[in-house]
Amino acid sequence: MKVRTAALALVLTLAVAACGRGGREDDAADDVATAPPTEAPAFSSPTLQAVKRRGRLNCGVHEGLVGFAYTDNRGQWRGFDADFCRALAAAVLGNADAVRFVPLTTSQRFNALRAGRVDVLWRETSWTLSREAEEGIRFAGINYYDGQGFLVRRSLNLSSAAELNGARICVQRASTTELNVADWFRARGIAYTPVVTDNQEAAREAYGREDCDAFSADISALAAARTLLPNPEQHAILPDVISKEPLGPAVKRGDEAWTSIVRWTLNGLILAEELGVTRQTVGTLAGESRDPSIRRLLGVEGDFGPMLGLSKTWLRDAIEAQGNYGEIFARNLGPDSSLDLERGLNAQWNQRPAGLIYGLPIR
Structure with a gap:
């Protein structure tokens, strides 16, 4: 009899405990369901504000590397990275020539970002964990897969x-x-x-x-x-x-909005190549294309530029100034250059043979 009574007491105790746990889980679910909605923080970039006040983008580049960043016989900056600096200036300021190129050595580059001497570092720099963790920088994307x-x-x-x-x-x-x-x-x-x-x-x-x-x-x-x-x-x-050397633009840590602006400008140039939007066709396609992806890219539909604090035509301005990713590659590194490098890993994902370059959706 004592054994049966003890067993019954144990069953009742477990049942009560189970009910108590179930009640707490229900309460937690109710708390989530009834929590008031919170607004996303405003999209604001101190770096963007500084660039607009200054009227010029300060872009850190290699001090001299053929194909990527170098001065020609007229003292003009040329190269793959230099063209991305100009495209960013066109997107942000509407003027691809509003760039001050700042040549930096390997030992100078990260300190120049942290000190605010440059707004963006586009200087053949590999994206690694230790650099993001220890150097006070953030990478905004990859524009060249190297090794x-x-x-x-x-x-x-x-x-x-x-x-x-x-x-x-x-x-x-x-x-x-x-x-x-x-x-x-x-x-x-x-x-x-x-x-x-x-x-x-x-x-x-x-x-x-x-x-x-x-x-x-x-x-x-x-x-x-x-x-x-x-x-x-x-x-x-x-x-x-x-x-593996994934090269791309870096910015100072602490301005997430500016990181997004650099990232989506680069992405827009990549996406333009995938969609067949070139320096020569961008104007025509902006007026005639019925493709929603192209219309969003060029600012005909949506307010994607204003979301970033830029104009509706920010990517159209960048493409008109420097061309799409493939055009920038061809004239600086590919068949139209002295390097004559194959696209390889830097081919679009849907080309044959396929590469790693992939445009994120703008929508």
Whole structure:
């Protein structure tokens, strides 16, 4: 009898406890259902306000890298990154020439962002976790997928970087390049001697003087460096790609709205190529296209520019000024340039062969 009474008491206790838990869950659900709606915070960018007051975009670029950012014989800035700076100025200020180019070394670039010397850094910079966590910056997107490789003299008859045992390798100090080389050789148990220089130009010059057997950098930078050597055809880029280098624009941490403006300007140029909107056709398509995606892109429908504090035609202005992503690539890095690089990973996602470039929807 005592056993039956104790069992019954235990069942009742568990039932009461279950009811109590169920009541608390119901109360929590009721709290969520009855909570008053909260408004999203206003979209406001101190950086955008400063750029508009100044009437000029300050854009940090490489101090001189063929194909990406360099001055021509008239002192005008040219290159892939320079064109994106102009496109951003067109989107924000309606004037692609309202840019002050600020050449920065590798060691200067992040401090220049933090100090407010530049509004955006468009300088062949790889997006990594440690840079976002420790450098006080945010990356707004990727405009070039690169990888690190090796430039060598054809006279060495090398077919792979694995044959560089005991070689002297020129690398740039305080860069992911230096770290990647160390990781790659250590993982394979291959001995090498680093020849460390202050910047890429010094590394290229050291390689040209034969102070090292190979020059390691991003493959795009190696292609640019080869064009500056006395006999470019005597040098080859080995097939080995030893890292992933997603390059893109960076901004100062703390201004989320400005990060979005840079991100969606870049995205708009990528999307324009996918939709077939070019520098030559943008005006016609703005007036005649019935495609909702094109109409939103060009500001014919929706208020996407004003959402960002910009004009309705912000992306149309950018495309008219510099063209779409593919046009910018072709004239600076592709078949219309001295580098003549293939699109590769930087092809659109729906091309054949497919690349990694993908336009986010504007809607």
